[in-house]
Amino acid sequence: MRVLPVVLTLTLVTTLSAVNPYDPGICTKKKRGKFMVVKDYGDDDKIVVCVEHHGKYKWDMIN
Secondary structure (H helix, E strand, O other), X not given: OOHHHHHHHHHHHHHHOOOOOOOOOOOOHHHOOOEEXXXXXXXXXXXXXXXXXXXXXXXXXXX
């Protein structure tokens, strides 16, 4: 029964590394141009894109 501990470990790791649907994370040079779907305060889906503006990176909402 070595499979059960492995399955439990994988489940725990994938649960802990799940992305927060309300926070796209930090917008960086590496993520520039990346689109993400996040939820707003009304629990509606919104699309944000990582952009560079005046040398700084930020998420801009496109819808």
